[in-house]
Amino acid sequence: MAEIESRLANCFATAFPELEPAEIPAVSMGSLASWDSLAGITLLSLIEEEFGIGISPDDAAGLVSYQLILDYLRTLSSEDAK
Amino acid sequence: MTMKLAEALKVIQSALPDAPRLEVALLCGFTPLHLETFLGAHLCKSFPGRSPNVQTGLYGDLIGNLQRLAGVSAAIVVIEWPDLDPRLGLRRLGGWEPSQLQDILGEVNRSCDLLQSNVAAAAQNIPLVLCFPTLPLVPVSFTALSRASEFTLELRSRVASLSAALSHLPGVRIVDPQRLDALSSSRRLDINSDLSAGFPYTLSHASALAEVVVRLVLNPQPKKGLITDLDDTLWRGILGEVGVQGISWDLDNHSQIHALYQQLLHSLAASGTMIAVASKNDRSLVEEAFAARDPILREADVFPFEVHWGAKSESVARILGAWNISADDVVCVDDSPMDLAEIKAAHPGAECVLFPSENPQAAYELLERLRDCFGKDKISQEDGLRAASVRANAELQHDIKQESPGASSDFVRQIDGKLTLSSQKQPLDSRSLELVNKTNQFNLNGRRFQEAEWQNWLNAPDAVFLAVSYRDKYGPLGKIAVIAGDLLNVNVNGLNSDSSGKRRLRIRTWVMSCRAFSRLIEYECIRWLFDKLDVEELEFDFLPTPRNTPMQNFLRQVRNAPAEPHCRLSRAQFLQSCPTSSHVVEESPNG
Numbered sequence: 001m002a003e004i005e006s007r008l009a010n011c012f013a014t015a016f017p018e019l020e021p022a023e024i025p026a027v028s029m030g031s032l033a034s035w036d037s038l039a040g041i042t043l044l045s046l047i048e049e050e051f052g053i054g055i056s057p058d059d060a061a062g063l064v065s066y067q068l069i070l071d072y073l074r075t076l077s078s079e080d081a082k
Numbered sequence: 083m084t085m086k087l088a089e090a091l092k093v094i095q096s097a098l099p100d101a102p103r104l105e106v107a108l109l110c111g112f113t114p115l116h117l118e119t120f121l122g123a124h125l126c127k128s129f130p131g132r133s134p135n136v137q138t139g140l141y142g143d144l145i146g147n148l149q150r151l152a153g154v155s156a157a158i159v160v161i162e163w164p165d166l167d168p169r170l171g172l173r174r175l176g177g178w179e180p181s182q183l184q185d186i187l188g189e190v191n192r193s194c195d196l197l198q199s200n201v202a203a204a205a206q207n208i209p210l211v212l213c214f215p216t217l218p219l220v221p222v223s224f225t226a227l228s229r230a231s232e233f234t235l236e237l238r239s240r241v242a243s244l245s246a247a248l249s250h251l252p253g254v255r256i257v258d259p260q261r262l263d264a265l266s267s268s269r270r271l272d273i274n275s276d277l278s279a280g281f282p283y284t285l286s287h288a289s290a291l292a293e294v295v296v297r298l299v300l301n302p303q304p305k306k307g308l309i310t311d312l313d314d315t316l317w318r319g320i321l322g323e324v325g326v327q328g329i330s331w332d333l334d335n336h337s338q339i340h341a342l343y344q345q346l347l348h349s350l351a352a353s354g355t356m357i358a359v360a361s362k363n364d365r366s367l368v369e370e371a372f373a374a375r376d377p378i379l380r381e382a383d384v385f386p387f388e389v390h391w392g393a394k395s396e397s398v399a400r401i402l403g404a405w406n407i408s409a410d411d412v413v414c415v416d417d418s419p420m421d422l423a424e425i426k427a428a429h430p431g432a433e434c435v436l437f438p439s440e441n442p443q444a445a446y447e448l449l450e451r452l453r454d455c456f457g458k459d460k461i462s463q464e465d466g467l468r469a470a471s472v473r474a475n476a477e478l479q480h481d482i483k484q485e486s487p488g489a490s491s492d493f494v495r496q497i498d499g500k501l502t503l504s505s506q507k508q509p510l511d512s513r514s515l516e517l518v519n520k521t522n523q524f525n526l527n528g529r530r531f532q533e534a535e536w537q538n539w540l541n542a543p544d545a546v547f548l549a550v551s552y553r554d555k556y557g558p559l560g561k562i563a564v565i566a567g568d569l570l571n572v573n574v575n576g577l578n579s580d581s582s583g584k585r586r587l588r589i590r591t592w593v594m595s596c597r598a599f600s601r602l603i604e605y606e607c608i609r610w611l612f613d614k615l616d617v618e619e620l621e622f623d624f625l626p627t628p629r630n631t632p633m634q635n636f637l638r639q640v641r642n643a644p645a646e647p648h649c650r651l652s653r654a655q656f657l658q659s660c661p662t663s664s665h666v667v668e669e670s671p672n673g
Contacts, residue, residue, distance in 0.1 A: 014088045017095050041279050049087050057278045
């Protein structure tokens, strides 16, 4: 699970290079001005590329913070493990 | 392996913000999104000293974006099916009824006509890279997917006609679908992304497409020469062991790949690439093989032959001397890894490539790689003259060596040299720009130009341009030198002035092909500039480069002082140092 966090943090650092590593776990669309719709698409594309997954538009609409995305990836991971 | 999105973003983030900008337009009808990112990254990698900026246009308005195009060094136009008719996309619902197919064809025809006229207009000022539809057609036709319908065949035929028509335009380069297929073989259309964001490409396709189009923006200069081994490379077999009749290049002896290699080299020679042989072999046997077996690569295609038992690196050094080019401009092909390593150690700049004689598939891929290394926009008159002029130059150098030391200017007067000078700036002469962008040795400062940058500069009223063609009794050399600069009026303090001060020509670019050395052509060029432009002084935008020693030597000789940035040469200085005129000089009737 720690590996998921680390890979996700890398995606955030690439999409939002202005973020300090310590800021990443608390970041959300509402707290970060540069997280607009285009930056959101880029972030989700980076995550799809990094984790080899496809994110549906319905799921994408709810992925608006680091924590929500982490929870989403953990759920996918545990479903894969079953 | 195409670039990943994460890597592309990191490349862009690490670009130097203070480097000179490189403005490139991306024109498309869809949301540019990740294609813009991949383009930016590939531009950063291809233009390391520049800070690329990708400008994009309005969504759904490809024609309008073309019409508004301005202020960029190059433009990339990516056309997809919905740009030709929105019904061929996924985001508009105009209907896919059979009765509508004819109307769609009519709309595609109108869009193609509109594209043709707008691309032609834009290409007059800015180099354009065009990419025609790369995505699969939507299931609009009524036939089963495996069967090509009359509708889809006509649609593709219309696009192919447009592509062929535009390929004739100067300044237009079209992406080869076959090359894109090789790089982007997996799924291309991303339905989710198209429906949710208006960006229709998968990441891998966008990355591959960006790589191909940036290569066309970069338009790298081709290598100048190829040095090939003979045994198990040009032909199958070791000549010294199997004899002249034992070597082969045919289907019967399972050596057809060597015939294809010869065919490619013969084609390269006919396109102006210099071909030489470096082989550890018995010279008389090789001569016999070429005479008796009549290979596809003719003896006349090759100059020089370095055939002996000495080190290959020494052969390469002599070949580079005969061609008067540097190792960076050549590719060496050999089946021996050891010989290639020995060449590479002595000539690190040379591209050394193994001929995989036991693996036809790998050898075929080598043929493709060689075509890519030597690829040209078009074949010029000079390309047809190159092989003969390199031979003639070797003959000239040999004849000069026979003369007594210091007698070369006397000798040059005996070779019936004739210069033809043209100062015509329009239309853009691609050979002149090619010379500027690929000449290394007699080059004032090593500065390279994008097409649009070159054209804009020459269009300025005070810009002076001179292209020089040459021939002598050893044959024609074609266009071999280019000089470009700005005319300045200067007052007594040397400052710019529009009063009645003396005139100075600031030479910003001066290149001359190495094939034209030892003929005193550079002096004739200077003489013409002083006489015809009525200038009192020349100022040189000189910069030393690792390879422009011939230019440095010339400036030192003519000025009697070391070459330095912005160094000057007065008319009086020149008259003291120049040899008497050696050639007939005529001005081109076209100006």
